[in-house]
Structure formats: C-alpha cells, structure tokens
Amino acid sequence: MAHPARHEAEKAEDATKNVNKAAEPLRNGTGQIVELTRDVLKAGAQGATTFGNDLQEGVGAANEMQRKSADAAVEFSKLYMDLFKEQAEHSLQAATAFRKSFNWDEAIRVQSDFLRASLERMSQLNSRYLEIVQAVMGTAVSVAKDPAKKAA
Numbered sequence: 001m002a003h004p005a006r007h008e009a010e011k012a013e014d015a016t017k018n019v020n021k022a023a024e025p026l027r028n029g030t031g032q033i034v035e036l037t038r039d040v041l042k043a044g045a046q047g048a049t050t051f052g053n054d055l056q057e058g059v060g061a062a063n064e065m066q067r068k069s070a071d072a073a074v075e076f077s078k079l080y081m082d083l084f085k086e087q088a089e090h091s092l093q094a095a096t097a098f099r100k101s102f103n104w105d106e107a108i109r110v111q112s113d114f115l116r117a118s119l120e121r122m123s124q125l126n127s128r129y130l131e132i133v134q135a136v137m138g139t140a141v142s143v144a145k146d147p148a149k150k151a152a
Contacts, residue, residue, distance in 0.1 A: 061143040068139040072132045079132075083125050090117055 094114040098107055 065140055065143050068136055072136045076129060076132055079128050083121050086121055090114060
C-alpha cells in the first residue's frame with residue numbers, strides 16, 4: 001500500500017510541476033504587463049509635466065509681451081503729449097512774434113522758423129515711434145524664440 005501512495009504523491013508532484021511550468025509564461029507576461037504599464041504611466045506623467053511647463057512658459061511669454069506693449073503705449077503717449085505741449089508753446093511764441101512784427105521779412109522769418117521747428121519735432125516723434133515699435137517687436141520675436149529654442 002505504501003507503493004500506491006508514493007505513486008500518487010509522485011503524480012501530485014508531477015502535476016504541481018506541470019502547473020508551475022504552464023504558469024511560468026503567465027507570470028512572465030504579467031510581470032511584463034506591470035512593467036509596461038509602469039513605463040506608460042511614467043511617460044504620461046512626464047508628458048503632462050512637460051505640457052504644464054510649456055503652457056506656463058507660454059502664459060509667461062504672453063504676459064511679458066502684454067507688459068512690454070503697455071509700456072510702449074505709455075511711452076508713446078507721453079512722447080505725443082510732450083510734442084503737443086512743445087507745439088502749443090511754439091505756436092504761442094510765433095503768434096506773439098507775429099503780433100510784434102511790423103514788417104513782412106520778420107513775419108516770414110517767424111513763419112519759416114515755426115514751420116521748420118514743427119517739422120523737426122514731427123521727425124523726432126516719428127523716429128522715437130519707430131524705436132518704440134522696434135523694441136516691442138524685438139521683444140515679441142525674442143519671446144517667441146524662447147519656447148521654440150526649448151522645444152528644439
């Protein structure tokens with residue numbers, strides 16, 4: 001009787017070995033699936049972090065551009081008001097000089113001085129306006145290049 005029990009034990013041991021042998025690919029596959037899932041989740045988290053950083057940089061760049069544009073608008077407004085003030089003061093001086101002049105030569109000289117000064121002021125305004133626009137555009141270009149450099 002001991003012999004059949006031994007035979008049954010051997011059969012059970014062989015069956016256990018066969019089950020373990022059959023389960024081995026399943027264990028390996030499960031481990032690979034867990035590892036693959038971990039890698040996918042890690043890559044997704046890194047992608048989300050990168051997207052968040054890029055979005056934050058874009059918002060920062062837009063805020064910087066908005067600030068530079070507002071500064072330029074303020075500077076241009078001040079420049080224009082200064083020009084207007086100078087023009088008004090010079091117009092008053094010219095009108096006073098016209099009133100005091102008794103001959104045509106003096107009136108023509110006052111008028112030509114007024115016109116020359118007015119044109120010079122407008123030229124200065126245009127030059128300064130172009131400088132402001134170039135500064136704002138330069139900022140816009142540099143702000144746009146920064147994210148492009150980081151993306152490359």
